[in-house]
Amino acid sequence: MSERYDAVVVGASLAGCSAATLLARRGARVALIERRPNLTDYKRTCTHFIQASATPTIQRLGLAERIEAAGGLRNGLELWTRYGWIRPRLDEASPYPAYGYSIRREKLDPIVRELAADAGAELLLGQTAVDLVRANGRIDGAVVEGRDRERRELRARIVVAADGRGSRIAKLAGVPGRIRPHNRFAYFAYFRDLPARSGSHAMLWFLDPDGCAVFPNDNGVTLIAAMPTRDKLPEFKRDPEAAVLRYYTQLPDAPDPRTGTRISPWIGKIDVPNVSRPAARPGIAFVGDAAMASDPLWGVGCGFALQSGEWLAEAIGDALVDDDDLNPALDRYRRHHRRMLAAHHWMMCDYATGRPFSPVEKLLFSSAARDDETARLFHAIGSRSVPFQDRVNARLLARALRVAVTSRGRSPARVRPAVRALPG
Ligand SMILES: Cc1cc2nc3c(=O)[nH]c(=O)nc-3n(C[C@H](O)[C@H](O)[C@H](O)COP(=O)(O)OP(=O)(O)OC[C@H]3O[C@@H](n4cnc5c(N)ncnc54)[C@H](O)[C@@H]3O)c2cc1C
Numbered sequence: 001m002s003e004r005y006d007a008v009v010v011g012a013s014l015a016g017c018s019a020a021t022l023l024a025r026r027g028a029r030v031a032l033i034e035r036r037p038n039l040t041d042y043k044r045t046c047t048h049f050i051q052a053s054a055t056p057t058i059q060r061l062g063l064a065e066r067i068e069a070a071g072g073l074r075n076g077l078e079l080w081t082r083y084g085w086i087r088p089r090l091d092e093a094s095p096y097p098a099y100g101y102s103i104r105r106e107k108l109d110p111i112v113r114e115l116a117a118d119a120g121a122e123l124l125l126g127q128t129a130v131d132l133v134r135a136n137g138r139i140d141g142a143v144v145e146g147r148d149r150e151r152r153e154l155r156a157r158i159v160v161a162a163d164g165r166g167s168r169i170a171k172l173a174g175v176p177g178r179i180r181p182h183n184r185f186a187y188f189a190y191f192r193d194l195p196a197r198s199g200s201h202a203m204l205w206f207l208d209p210d211g212c213a214v215f216p217n218d219n220g221v222t223l224i225a226a227m228p229t230r231d232k233l234p235e236f237k238r239d240p241e242a243a244v245l246r247y248y249t250q251l252p253d254a255p256d257p258r259t260g261t262r263i264s265p266w267i268g269k270i271d272v273p274n275v276s277r278p279a280a281r282p283g284i285a286f287v288g289d290a291a292m293a294s295d296p297l298w299g300v301g302c303g304f305a306l307q308s309g310e311w312l313a314e315a316i317g318d319a320l321v322d323d324d325d326l327n328p329a330l331d332r333y334r335r336h337h338r339r340m341l342a343a344h345h346w347m348m349c350d351y352a353t354g355r356p357f358s359p360v361e362k363l364l365f366s367s368a369a370r371d372d373e374t375a376r377l378f379h380a381i382g383s384r385s386v387p388f389q390d391r392v393n394a395r396l397l398a399r400a401l402r403v404a405v406t407s408r409g410r411s412p413a414r415v416r417p418a419v420r421a422l423p424g
Pocket of ligand 1: 010011012013014015016033034035036043045046047048049050051127128129130162163164165168169186269272287288289290296298299300301302303304305
């Protein structure tokens with residue numbers, strides 16, 4: 001049996017639903033394939049912080065109202081290094097989005113699927129893409145298999161791989177990813193009655209090289225995470241709670257997990273390689289983690305997933321609906337994706353090795369902790385609202401240097417001795 005669509009999107013999570021929604025709204029006939037059987041299924045390994053870079057996309061998708069109605073929070077990020085807190089003061093006049101969103105995936109994933117279905121995408125749940133259809137030497141759709149093992153061919157002018165970090169579609173298409181090692185792992189758990197001092201803002205401690213983070217989420221749930229370098233893994237495997245507590249009882253301004261109610265087991269994610277590949281080839285496009293999956297320490301994957309879905313729909317929408325040649329549009333998408341994200345990804349991969357701060361990072365962190373304008377520029381880059389190579393980065397460096405020179409002699413915030421003595 002063979003059915004014809006304009007686009008077959010594999011993976012009904014953030015990237016796939018973003019692309020499917022926007023393509024369907026442009027009038028394309030879209031099949032949205034998801035191997036999980038229920039609309040309410042969701043991704044479990046996520047800490048749910050969506051960077052401000054994605055807020056314009058979230059608004060254009062019409063997701064903002066749905067997220068807020070489900071209890072999602074407008075977030076921000078407060079970042080601690082041994083130089084003190086960086087708390088960017090942002091307002092409506094800021095040229096960069098001032099806030100992102102925090103909402104658990106158990107709430108968000110069903111919302112994005114409903115959004116895609118409301119836009120007219122045909123949501124096929126419980127269907128796994130197991131092969132690609134080829135005709136005349138080019139990709140011409142996907143073979144999907146239901147839970148009853150019945151197979152169907154879904155033919156389409158384009159297959160959109162939105163199937164995550166380990167993309168099977170990429171393997172089937174022969175587009176291998178470039179894998180860069182990741183020298184950290186993550187443990188996290190959910191709590192109630194554990195408010196953060198930062199309100200709805202996340203708190204991130206860069207302990208150089210370990211990381212810890214608190215993510216306030218929807219409906220009074222707070223997520224506590226530790227992301228240390230791999231040499232600490234045996235200790236975490238032995239007793240995750242004790243290992244996490246050893247950090248949290250010493251972190252400046254952190255909530256004490258012992259005062260809250262833990263409502264989940266400790267969840268460990270040990271292997272999270274950094275993967276990237278060209279975001280398009282003839283007949284196929286990659287969005288979200290399938291195109292680029294970076295170190296979760298930076299909380300960028302959800303935003304990049306929503307944004308790359310939009311970039312793809314923008315690039316190919318007209319050609320798809322008007323039956324024009326798709327290849328130039330796909331090439332535009334590939335180049336745009338690379339321009340916006342490749343340098344960010346490179347920076348995250350470099351830090352994912354577990355190396356200590358570089359001299360430039362020390363300069364940026366110490367200046368941003370003392371100076372509001374440096375902190376604001378830092379937010380533009382850190383929230384990924386501009387490409388890493390944008391001239392904002394040059395302004396940030398220049399400003400940081402000036403702050404460092406003019407404040408010479410004034411010592412930055414003191415390092416608490418207890419924090420210096422963290423395990424490891
Ligand atoms: C520990 C951890 C914490 C993280 N925390 C954050 C955070 O705080 N903020 C942030 O922005 N990012 C975070 N991330 C990253 C974020 O979760 C991902 O970047 C994001 O989910 C990517 O979305 P996606 O739609 O590309 O892929 P996914 O969400 O992985 O979805 C892929 C979808 O494809 C489906 N699928 C796969 N194969 C097939 C197939 N063959 N056929 C049909 N369907 C298929 C899957 O079932 C799934 O629904 C974290 C990641 C980890 C590991």
